[in-house]
Amino acid sequence: xxxxxxxxxxxxxxxxxxxxxxxxxxxxxxxxxxxxxxxxxxxxxxxxxxxxxxxxxxxxxxxxxxxxxxxxxxxxxxxxxxxxxxxxxxxxxxxxxxxxxxxxxxxxxxxxxxxxxxxxxxxxxxxxxxxxxxxxxxxxxxxxxxxxxxxxxxxxxxxxxxxxxxxxxxxxxxxxxxxxxxxxxxxxxxxxxxxxxxxxxxxxxxxxxxxxxxxxxxxxxxxxxxxxxxxxxxxxxxxxxxxxxxxxxxxxxxxxxxxxxxxxxxxxxxxxxxxxxxxxxxxxxxxxxxxxxxxxxxxxxxxxxxxxxxxxxxxxxxxxxxxxxxxxxxxxxxxxxxxxxxxxxxxxx
Amino acid sequence: xxxxxxxxxxxxxxxxxxxxxxxxxxxxxxxxxxxxxxxxxxxxxxxxxxxxxxxxxxxxxxxxxxxxxxxxxxxxxxxxxxxxxxxxxxxxxxxxxxxxxxxxxxxxxxxxxxxxxxxxxxxxxxxxxxxxxxxxxxxxxxxxxxxxxxxxxxxxxxxxxxxxxxxxxxxxxxxxxxxxxxxxxxxxxxxxxxxxxxxxxxxxxxxxxxxxxxxxxxxxxxxxxxxxxxxxxxxxxxxxxxxxxxxxxxxxxxxxxxxxxxxxxxxxxxxxxxxxxxxxxxxxxxxxxxxxxxxxxxxxxxxxxxxxxxxxxxxxxxxxxxxxxxxxxxxxxxxxxxxxxxxxxxxxxxxxxxxxxxxxxxxxxxxxxx
Numbered sequence: 001x002x003x004x005x006x007x008x009x010x011x012x013x014x015x016x017x018x019x020x021x022x023x024x025x026x027x028x029x030x031x032x033x034x035x036x037x038x039x040x041x042x043x044x045x046x047x048x049x050x051x052x053x054x055x056x057x058x059x060x061x062x063x064x065x066x067x068x069x070x071x072x073x074x075x076x077x078x079x080x081x082x083x084x085x086x087x088x089x090x091x092x093x094x095x096x097x098x099x100x101x102x103x104x105x106x107x108x109x110x111x112x113x114x115x116x117x118x119x120x121x122x123x124x125x126x127x128x129x130x131x132x133x134x135x136x137x138x139x140x141x142x143x144x145x146x147x148x149x150x151x152x153x154x155x156x157x158x159x160x161x162x163x164x165x166x167x168x169x170x171x172x173x174x175x176x177x178x179x180x181x182x183x184x185x186x187x188x189x190x191x192x193x194x195x196x197x198x199x200x201x202x203x204x205x206x207x208x209x210x211x212x213x214x215x216x217x218x219x220x221x222x223x224x225x226x227x228x229x230x231x232x233x234x235x236x237x238x239x240x241x242x243x244x245x246x247x248x249x250x251x252x253x254x255x256x257x258x259x260x261x262x263x264x265x266x267x268x269x270x271x272x273x274x275x276x277x278x279x280x281x282x283x284x285x286x287x288x289x290x291x292x293x294x295x296x297x298x299x300x301x302x303x304x305x306x307x308x309x310x311x312x313x314x315x316x317x318x319x320x321x322x323x324x325x326x327x328x329x330x331x332x333x334x335x336x337x338x339x340x341x342x343x344x345x346x347x348x349x
Numbered sequence: 350x351x352x353x354x355x356x357x358x359x360x361x362x363x364x365x366x367x368x369x370x371x372x373x374x375x376x377x378x379x380x381x382x383x384x385x386x387x388x389x390x391x392x393x394x395x396x397x398x399x400x401x402x403x404x405x406x407x408x409x410x411x412x413x414x415x416x417x418x419x420x421x422x423x424x425x426x427x428x429x430x431x432x433x434x435x436x437x438x439x440x441x442x443x444x445x446x447x448x449x450x451x452x453x454x455x456x457x458x459x460x461x462x463x464x465x466x467x468x469x470x471x472x473x474x475x476x477x478x479x480x481x482x483x484x485x486x487x488x489x490x491x492x493x494x495x496x497x498x499x500x501x502x503x504x505x506x507x508x509x510x511x512x513x514x515x516x517x518x519x520x521x522x523x524x525x526x527x528x529x530x531x532x533x534x535x536x537x538x539x540x541x542x543x544x545x546x547x548x549x550x551x552x553x554x555x556x557x558x559x560x561x562x563x564x565x566x567x568x569x570x571x572x573x574x575x576x577x578x579x580x581x582x583x584x585x586x587x588x589x590x591x592x593x594x595x596x597x598x599x600x601x602x603x604x605x606x607x608x609x610x611x612x613x614x615x616x617x618x619x620x621x622x623x624x625x626x627x628x629x630x631x632x633x634x635x636x637x638x639x640x641x642x643x644x645x646x647x648x649x650x651x652x653x654x655x656x657x658x659x660x661x662x663x664x665x666x667x668x669x670x671x672x673x674x675x676x677x678x679x680x681x682x683x684x685x686x687x688x689x690x691x692x693x694x695x696x697x698x699x700x701x702x703x704x705x706x707x708x709x710x711x712x713x714x715x716x717x718x719x
Contacts, residue, residue: 017461018457018461021454021456021458021460021461022458022461023454024441024454024458025451025454025455025457025458045436046434046436049431049436049438051427051438052438052440052441052448053441054439054442054454054455059608060608060612060617062617062618062620062624063613065462089462089464089465089620089621090462090463091463
């Protein structure tokens with residue numbers, strides 16, 4: 001399937017003309033997802049000038065015949081890559097730039113990463129992080145050579161030499177034991193100023209029977225039971241906290257629980273404006289259910305949906321539970337849980 | 350040679366006599382032509398090629414000249430933009446010619462690419478309109494004279510040419526409509542808006558030159574230019590120059606096709622050779638308008654006398670003048686940024702319209718003095 005375009009260019013009586021025209025007129029459309037785009041810009045700018053060899057950088061897929069994929073392709077971008085590739089008229093070619101497209105690069109075992117070769121037939125890879133403009137130009141020249149001769153070749157061949165002397169290469173062994181428990185304690189007491197203490201006291205007076213801790217300057221924490229969460233949130237709202245800044249879930253795997261945090265803030269009451277209140281509770285890891293606060297604080301809605309996707313915490317009362325919001329439809333379930341299985345490290349040789 | 354009651358030989362000799370009676374007179378090539386006219390079937394072809402109406406429409410300044418110009422201007426524009434940006438531009442293809450056949454390579458590549466007709470398109474119109482749009486391109490070429498070479502000689506040559514040039518945007522809008530895509534829709538809407546903004550100044554500038562020369566006949570226009578038209582009516586010259594940029598989507602007014610914003614507007618869905626056809630539409634329009642521009646303002650084909658070439662001088666001079674004018678004009682693409690649609694329309698309806706009315710009054714006064 002990959003070579004049907006080359007076969008088309010090499011068949012028939014008009015083959016020399018077809019080959020010549022395509023050879024000198026590779027117009028790349030670029031799908032830029034990362035920093036390689038900067039190098040592509042250099043390639044077609046003043047210093048290197050890719051237009052010398054007839055490659056005109058073009059923005060629109062319909063009128064081009066080469067796509068340069070720059071950077072990591074996530075599950076969501078994979079669809080776009082495929083659509084862009086299918087928009088282009090035959091014969092068309094693909095060049096993948098950079099380490100991310102080749103092996104994953106920085107993101108090599110990310111749950112959301114796709115290899116471009118799974119999506120489209122790739123003609124050439126250009127390794128490097130990022131590759132230099134010379135390397136990209138060399139990639140385009142190699143593609144021209146492929147069009148001319150019909151076979152793909154690497155531009156550089158490295159010969160393997162046995163050194164004979166010296167130590168054999170030591171392969172790092174896998175760690176035998178991985179501790180299941182978190183060992184670092186980060187609960188260091190910090191300076192608390194008088195004003196924050198006063199406000200913590202005030203909050204404690206208004207919500208009964210619950211301890212309010214002044215953690216540090218302008219930071220206040222409230223730990224509540226799972227069942228009392230909604231009640232406390234309502235009374236905090238009447239006190240003046242009018243929005244949720246952030247919803248956060250911590251996976252504490254050794255205690256089999258999730259800690260769910262709501263960071264509350266205020267835009268309306270002047271005294272509370274600098275304060276960030278951390279309202280947190282812990283829920284069981286087996287049955288992670290919690291009453292949603294999105295009806296009290298509408299700004300919590302999106303963040304709850306995000307946490308639902310990443311950790312599988314079910315916020316009862318949020319109407320969007322169960323549907324995908326940020327992740328692609330085909331990405332795996334609950335990727336940020338600590339027991340999520342990532343691609344394992346593999347050592348060659 | 351009597352086949353099914355029609356005397357083919359008689360018709361051929363009748364046509365041959367028509368061609369022979371009105372042939373180009375080129376003293377330099379006279380021995381060669383006389384020799385070729387002696388050979389039986391070849392003489393018909395030579396007589397046809399050198400027949401003045403045929404030569405004007407198909408060779409120079411007609412279709413062949415148009416194709417040569419297209420190959421030149423696409424390459425030259427890319428090269429010029431590259432030089433302005435401190436680049437080299439296309440150079441490696443045909444290295445001894447410094448990349449001069451780059452446009453040919455692109456054309457061949459387009460020719461052998463797949464033509465995609467998407468599902469939403471109105472298929473018959475989508476495929477036919479790029480080819481049909483050659484009608485308003487080729488028809489004016491029959492009326493534009495070059496010395497002794499002219500397709501159809503008429504005193505209404507100028508109004509007819511202007512009318513046919515004004516027909517081209519209709520095809521562009523129809524192309525955008527047949528594409529049935531949102532970018533194409535926005536592009537054809539912009540084209541329609543721009544059409545109204547530049548068309549009235551264009552027509553007024555042309556009419557003012559009719560008043561200056563006292564006739565719509567382009568021969569009269571060239572004869573009367575002892576002083577070139579650029580000095581007779583400089584206002585009309587300025588209006589015509591700006592309108593040429595607006596009408597052919599040159600860069601300060603490249604609003605319908607803005608490829609960074611709406612991805613070539615009406616032409617977004619075209620691929621392969623059909624895109625090749627629609628892409629050169631603006632260039633072809635530029636060629637027609639600059640032929641008219643040279644005749645109206647720069648003395649047309651007059652000014653150069655080479656007795657040895659005879660009748661061939663006039664079309665050559667006209668063609669070279671037009672290509673030089675366009676080659677100077679394309680530098681604006683590398684220099685200016687793009688106007689917004691509302692800015693361009695405001696400019697067209699206020700400044701340019703006012704200037705064209707002033708040029709009309711000025712033209713009437715000059716015509717009265719002459």
